[in-house]
Amino acid sequence: MSNPERLSVLYVSQMPASPPRFGAQARIHGLMTQLAERHDLTAVMLVDDEFDANESRTAMQAYCREVALIPNPHSHEGPTKRIEQLQSLVSTQSFERLRATVPALQSALDRALRTKRFDIVNLEFSFLGHCNLRQAPAGEKLPALVVDSHNIDFELARQYARSGSSLIRRLYAGVNWRKLRREELGTYRDADGVYLCSAADERRVLAEIPDANTAVIPNAADVDYYQPRPSDPPSDGRxxxxxxxxxxxxxxxxxxxxxxxxxxxxxxxxxxxxxxxxxxxxxxxxxxxxxxxxxxxxxxxxxxxxxxxxxxxxxxxxxxxxxxxxxxxxxxxxxxxxxxxxxxxxxxxxxxxxxxxxxxxxxxxxxxxxxxxxxxxxxxxxxxxxxxxxxxYSWNSAARKLEGFYRQILNAGSRGKRS
Missing domain, CATH: 3.40.50.2000 (Glycogen Phosphorylase B;)
Structure with missing residues (x-):
C-alpha cells in the first residue's frame, strides 16, 4: 500500500450501486459512499436494461475515481428469461452465473487491474466469482479479494425448491440450488474474506467452510436521510x-x-x-x-x-x-x-x-x-x-466496521503474491 491510511478499492458488481432503488443497491451504495470519504474507489459493474446507465454513471462519479458500466446482453425478462432458465437446466452452471458471464466485463476488469494496483477487490454477490480478479500491474502485489454476501444465495434457492409458488418453479429451483451451492462456496473459499449481513448467515458459511475468514457487516440506513421531518405528513392512523x-x-x-x-x-x-x-x-x-x-x-x-x-x-x-x-x-x-x-x-x-x-x-x-x-x-x-x-444501524458505522475488516485482511498479508 502506498498510503497506509488510504486504501485503493475496486468494486465489482452485477448491478450499478447508484442511485439506490432497492435493497441490494442500497447496501452497496451506503457502504461505498461512506468508504469514499476516506478511500479511493473504482467501480467496474454490469448494467442491465432496467437501469439508466447514464444516470447510474453520473451518480457513481460523485464518489468514485473511475466508473466503468458494462451492458449485460443477457438482461432479459419475461418469457425470454423463462426460456433461458429452462435451457440452463442442461448446463453445469447455474442460471445466475450464465447470466453474469459477459466477456466485455472481463476485458474491462483486465484493463483496470493491469493498469492500476488495488489493495482490495470487493466483489458483490458470488455470481461473478468466475471472473479473474487477482491481477495487478507487472511486479506489483496482487490485491486481496473480499466478497460481500448479501444472502446465502444457494440457501435462498433451496427455500424456493421447498415452497415455490408452482411445481415448475420448485423443480427448477431443486436443480439450480445445487449448482449455486458449488459456485457460491467456491467463490467464498477463494476469497481472503467474506462479509455477511447477519450472524445467522455467518454461521451458515462457517458450517460449510470452517476456516473461512468472515465478518458481519449489517445492513443499515442513512439515518440522516431517513428520519422524521416536520415537513412530512403525520400518520393517518389507518x-x-x-x-x-x-x-x-x-x-x-x-x-x-x-x-x-x-x-x-x-x-x-x-x-x-x-x-x-x-x-x-x-x-x-x-x-x-x-x-x-x-x-x-x-x-x-x-x-x-x-x-x-x-x-x-x-x-x-x-x-x-x-x-x-x-x-x-x-x-x-x-x-x-x-x-x-x-x-x-x-x-x-x-x-x-x-x-x-x-x-x-x-x-x-x-x-x-x-x-x-x-x-x-x-x-x-x-x-x-x-x-x-x-x-x-447507520451506514457510517457499518463502513467503519468494513474498513476494519479490510485492514485485518491486509495486515495478515493474505496471498501476498506478485503478478
Missing amino acids: TLLFFGLLSYVPNIDGVLHFVENIWPYIAKANPNARLKIVGANPPPQLKALAGPRIEFTGFVPDLRPHLASAAVVIVPLRLGGGTRLKIVEGMAMGKAIVSTELGAEGIEAESGRDLLIEDEPKAFADAVGRLLNDPGLAARIGKSARELAVQR
Missing part, C-alpha cells in the same frame, strides 16, 4: 405499508401471504384500515390483488412521505436471508413495525420494545390491530426503533 422490490420472490411471497392469510383478520376488525404496497415491477399476480382498500403505488422517488403517513410498517416475510433494509429504514423513520421472526433476522431489536414479532397469521393481525388501536404504543415503539437505528 394505513399499513409494505415496501420493497416487487419482482423479488421473497417480497412476492410475503405480499401474497399477507393479503391472503393476514389481511382478512385486519380488514374485518378495522373497517377503516387500508394497505399500501410500494415498489417497482409488481407481477400480474400481485396487481390482481388491488382493490378499494389495497393500493399498489409502483416505484416512488421518495419513500419518506409514504413511511411518515403510514400507521404501521409490515414485514410478513417467510423466505429470504441476510437482514432486511426495509426494517432498518422503517426504524430510522421512527415507525412501528410488525415483522415475522425471519423478517427481523439479524436485527438486534427486542420484540415489544423496538418492534413487534409474530409468525402466525392471526397473531400477526392482532399485533397490527394493537398498533392501530393504540397510537401511543405505536409512537413509543417507533421512538425506540429510531434510537436503535441511530445507535447501531
